[in-house]
Amino acid sequence: ITTKGKGERIHFALANTSAIVLEQEAYFDTPYPYAKLDLIAVPDFNSGAMENAGAITYREPLILLDDNSSVDAKRSFFYVHAHELAHQWFGNLVTPQWWDDIWLNEAFATWNAYMILDRLYPDQNYREALQNTASYVMRSDSLASARQIREPITRHEDIGSAFNGITYEKGAGVLSMFEAFLGRDQFRDGIRHYMDRYAFGNTTADQFIGAIADANPQVDGDDLREAFRSYIEQPGLPVVAAKMSCTPDGVSLMLSQQRYLPVGSQGASQTTWTVPVCVSTLQSSEPGSQCFLLRDATETVMLNTETCPDVLLPNTDGAGYYRWALEPKQWQELLQAFDQLNVTEQISVANSLSAALNAGSVSLEEYFAAMPTITASPSWRVAMAPGADLDKIREFVAQEEDLPALQGQLRQWYQPQLDALNAQPELRAEQEQFRAQLMSTLGLDARDPAIRKELLEVGTRYTGFGGDRQLHADTVDANIRLLAMMVAVEELGKPYADLLWEQFLASDNATQRQELLIAMAWSTDPEVASQMRARILSPEVRGNEFPGIYYAQTSHPQTRAALWEWTVENMDAVLARLPAWVRGQLPSDFAGFCSEEDAARVEAAFAPIIDSLEAGPRYLANTLETIRLCSALVDFHKAAPEPDL
Numbered sequence: 001i002t003t004k005g006k007g008e009r010i011h012f013a014l015a016n017t018s019a020i021v022l023e024q025e026a027y028f029d030t031p032y033p034y035a036k037l038d039l040i041a042v043p044d045f046n047s048g049a050m051e052n053a054g055a056i057t058y059r060e061p062l063i064l065l066d067d068n069s070s071v072d073a074k075r076s077f078f079y080v081h082a083h084e085l086a087h088q089w090f091g092n093l094v095t096p097q098w099w100d101d102i103w104l105n106e107a108f109a110t111w112n113a114y115m116i117l118d119r120l121y122p123d124q125n126y127r128e129a130l131q132n133t134a135s136y137v138m139r140s141d142s143l144a145s146a147r148q149i150r151e152p153i154t155r156h157e158d159i160g161s162a163f164n165g166i167t168y169e170k171g172a173g174v175l176s177m178f179e180a181f182l183g184r185d186q187f188r189d190g191i192r193h194y195m196d197r198y199a200f201g202n203t204t205a206d207q208f209i210g211a212i213a214d215a216n217p218q219v220d221g222d223d224l225r226e227a228f229r230s231y232i233e234q235p236g237l238p239v240v241a242a243k244m245s246c247t248p249d250g251v252s253l254m255l256s257q258q259r260y261l262p263v264g265s266q267g268a269s270q271t272t273w274t275v276p277v278c279v280s281t282l283q284s285s286e287p288g289s290q291c292f293l294l295r296d297a298t299e300t301v302m303l304n305t306e307t308c309p310d311v312l313l314p315n316t317d318g319a320g321y322y323r324w325a326l327e328p329k330q331w332q333e334l335l336q337a338f339d340q341l342n343v344t345e346q347i348s349v350a351n352s353l354s355a356a357l358n359a360g361s362v363s364l365e366e367y368f369a370a371m372p373t374i375t376a377s378p379s380w381r382v383a384m385a386p387g388a389d390l391d392k393i394r395e396f397v398a399q400e401e402d403l404p405a406l407q408g409q410l411r412q413w414y415q416p417q418l419d420a421l422n423a424q425p426e427l428r429a430e431q432e433q434f435r436a437q438l439m440s441t442l443g444l445d446a447r448d449p450a451i452r453k454e455l456l457e458v459g460t461r462y463t464g465f466g467g468d469r470q471l472h473a474d475t476v477d478a479n480i481r482l483l484a485m486m487v488a489v490e491e492l493g494k495p496y497a498d499l500l501w502e503q504f505l506a507s508d509n510a511t512q513r514q515e516l517l518i519a520m521a522w523s524t525d526p527e528v529a530s531q532m533r534a535r536i537l538s539p540e541v542r543g544n545e546f547p548g549i550y551y552a553q554t555s556h557p558q559t560r561a562a563l564w565e566w567t568v569e570n571m572d573a574v575l576a577r578l579p580a581w582v583r584g585q586l587p588s589d590f591a592g593f594c595s596e597e598d599a600a601r602v603e604a605a606f607a608p609i610i611d612s613l614e615a616g617p618r619y620l621a622n623t624l625e626t627i628r629l630c631s632a633l634v635d636f637h638k639a640a641p642e643p644d645l
Contacts, residue, residue, distance in 0.1 A: 107171020134173025144267030264632020459488030
């Protein structure tokens with residue numbers, strides 16, 4: 001169901017629905033539970049989608065696609081669509097008793113979407129995408145103020161805080177870890193048992209865990225319950241340190257755990273989990289993997305090998321939801337064997353290296369020394385993993401005189417990857433994504449003149465700038481269309497931004513409008529930036545569109561402070577444009593600040609009103625901690641010797 005005139009763009013969704021439903025029916029061994037399935041595209045909808053039984057509503061850009069849509073847009077459709085379809089079982093057929101178990105809806109639909117898509121399209125690497133999102137959410141899970149997956153809900157205002165990355169992505173990562181620990185078929189049997197036992201009923205976490213345990217008598221049920229509860233009923237995540245010792249008596253591995261905390265954290269590190277730890281040894285004679293349940297702060301286990309392993313990986317397949325640490329020598333050995341690891345293991349390496357940098361246990365010099373290895377990975381999920389750290393280093397740590405060297409380093413790491421992709425006669429979908437991300441890094445961050453010239457030409461051709469001033473969607477690569485307009489608005493200034501505004505007003509295509517708005521808001525021209533801030537309150541910009549202006553302007557130090565001042569002056573009007581359940585999230589738009597002074601300003605502005613905003617106290621606490629941790633990290637690394645670029 002669409003609004004009049006948009007029916008042709010729903011056919012992509014219709015053509016890619018039945019296969020997902022059939023695969024889910026087979027996985028659950030339970031038929032689709034309802035008499036109909038309507039897909040409804042809503043023009044102005046603040047949620048991404050909503051899983052009403054038999055009548056799912058979607059924001060238009062997520063479901064109105066065609067052959068010219070970007071790979072990112074198509075993959076977003078597949079993930080969101082499979083997620084909402086999974087809810088017809090997780091959430092609708094079996095429903096949590098109370099909001100503290102909303103993870104039984106959202107974590108499961110997140111995990112199941114990736115898993116079902118991987119079964120349907122094994123060449124599209126959806127398992128890798130699942131592990132990548134789980135690794136990414138570990139950043140927010142590192143906050144002392146992070147919520148737990150199963151957070152007690154005692155008042156209406158706390159419900160909104162349950163709908164965040166901890167519930168969705170962390171929950172999915174934890175489920176994936178237990179699926180790997182039990183075995184995929186064994187975990188599936190537990191899910192089927194749960195569905196069959198509680199169909200058209202209400203459940204709690206205890207009932208779910210009990211159903212999984214009952215269907216898996218090969219493991220100790222008490223151990224499984226203890227491990228699950230340690231992950232869903234306390235916040236944060238462990239960092240598992242592994243130290244290997246080879247003696248004539250055998251090879252031992254000392255494993256120790258504590259809560260992972262970055263530099264500057266005020267959290268307590270003494271927390272422990274019951275962690276399903278799987279370690280791999282890489283050696284030519286007898287590579288292998290072993291799994292253990294790590295319960296105590298420190299335990300020593302024996303490895304099943306007669307020779308001292310060449311390399312140790314403390315997270316087989318990257319499936320464990322934990323950070324890990326090695327001694328310097330073992331880190332170097334692992335990086336030297338990096339190309340022997342599969343992609344999910346490489347993701348785990350890249351993100352644990354980032355965690356070590358943010359915890360202060362790896363120096364900037366050591367981090368930069370590992371970059372040639374990480375950035376050379378053929379997977380964009382690995383090669384681009386350092387992006388958040390490099391952005392922080394570039395904006396807050398590096399001195400002005402260091403920026404040309406850092407930009408040169410980015411070109412040295414990433415230009416060969418782009419050249420290799422450009423030499424291919426045809427690119428797979430994920431290679432198209434990789435190419436677009438490489439062009440973004442080289443064009444926006446490294447400011448490479450040749451890349452910027454190419455993107456500028458695409459941006460002017462797409463918009464008809466200097467010509468007919470019409471959009472030409474069929475003439476440019478949809479994967480770089482937005483990026484090209486962002487570069488063009490930087491290069492051409494207000495005349496180009498004015499054209500984008502004309503085209504925005506004339507378009508009823510939600511995807512086009514979204515891209516045009518973000519590209520305009522990307523401008524750092526003071527006049528254009530001021531106009532875009534005013535348009536946040538304009539009825540010409542839909543309520544589900546103006547957050548794109550916040551995204552673009554908070555991405556630049558030149559516009560971030562001005563947007564903050566404007567928001568403070570217009571706080572009531574901005575909040576009035578947001579649905580009640582979203583208002584408490586407004587502080588998180590300014591988590592990109594990085595000083596104690598910024599944190600104090602944000603706290604002073606929101607403190608008087610935050611208790612009146614749904615989920616506001618949690619989002620404000622997360623934002624203030626993120627800003628202060630950034631400040632502490634910058635101070636820590638600025639005090640250390642500078643890396644040799």
